[in-house]
Amino acid sequence: MKLIAAIVSVLCIIASSPVPGPAAEDPAAEARTAIEAANAKFSEVFARGDGTALSAMYTADAFLFPPGEEIVRGNLAIGQFWKKTHESGVASAKLTTTDVERSGDIAFETGTVELVVRAQGKPDTSARAKYLVVWKRQSDGTWKLHRDIWNDLPAAK
Numbered sequence: 078m079k080l081i082a083a084i085v086s087v088l089c090i091i092a093s094s095p096v097p098g099p100a101a102e103d104p105a106a107e108a109r110t111a112i113e114a115a116n117a118k119f120s121e122v123f124a125r126g127d128g129t130a131l132s133a134m135y136t137a138d139a140f141l142f143p144p145g146e147e148i149v150r151g152n153l154a155i156g157q158f159w160k161k162t163h164e165s166g167v168a169s170a171k172l173t174t175t176d177v178e179r180s181g182d183i184a185f186e187t188g189t190v191e192l193v194v195r196a197q198g199k200p201d202t203s204a205r206a207k208y209l210v211v212w213k214r215q216s217d218g219t220w221k222l223h224r225d226i227w228n229d230l231p232a233a234k
Contacts, residue, residue, distance in 0.1 A: 108184040109177040111220045112212055116172040116188075123170045126163035132156025135222045136213050142226035155225075168201070169193045172208075182214040183223075190227065205230040 115134060122130040135141075135152035142148055149158045174188045192204040208227035212220045 105177045105179040105184065108179045108212065108214070108220060109174065109186075112177055112184060112186050112210075113174050115212075115220060115222075116174060120169065120171055123159060123163060124168065126160060128156035128158075128160025128163075130156075131159045135225075136215075139222055140224050142224070144228045166195050166197075167192055168195045184212040184214070184220065186210045186212060189230065205232070 119131065119134060122134075132152040132155055135155050137152055138150075139152050139155055140148050140150055141155045141158060143158070149155050169192065171191045172188055173190070174186055176187045178185045187209050188207070190206050190208060192206070194202045194204060196202070206227045206229050208225070210222055210226075211224035213223040214220050
């Protein structure tokens with residue numbers, strides 16, 4: 078009888094112990110959740126053309142690697158780049174994360190982006206690209222873009 082009582086006690090303790098969630102089992106899960114939220118914010122802010130808010134999403138020493146252009150260095154210059162891109166007719170950018178890997182305070186995200194381009198007096202067009210972003214977790218726990226590179230995907234058929 079004592080053995081059964083001991084087993085029941087152990088089972089009750091095990092059953093009442095917290096079960097680790099996905100973030101505890103997979104260090105990339107917490108980063109992915111934060112990155113996907115940041116991407117949603119990026120899309121929202123980009124659609125408004127707010128270069129200042131976009132620049133705040135990057136580390137102070139971030140690099141942007143636009144295709145066919147020089148490296149853009151620093152979050153202020155990156156904010157100006159995105160503002161100019163929006164003003165050129167790129168109306169929106171919808172980011173879709175395909176994978177996130179994490180090592181400590183660094184996360185690597187791959188994904189795709191769908192762009193809507195508006196030219197004065199013409200119908201909207203779309204463009205697609207694939208990207209790789211290195212994210213860096215800040216001392217306050219937020220994740221910021223640190224290295225950002227992309228290139229075009231062929232038009233959908």
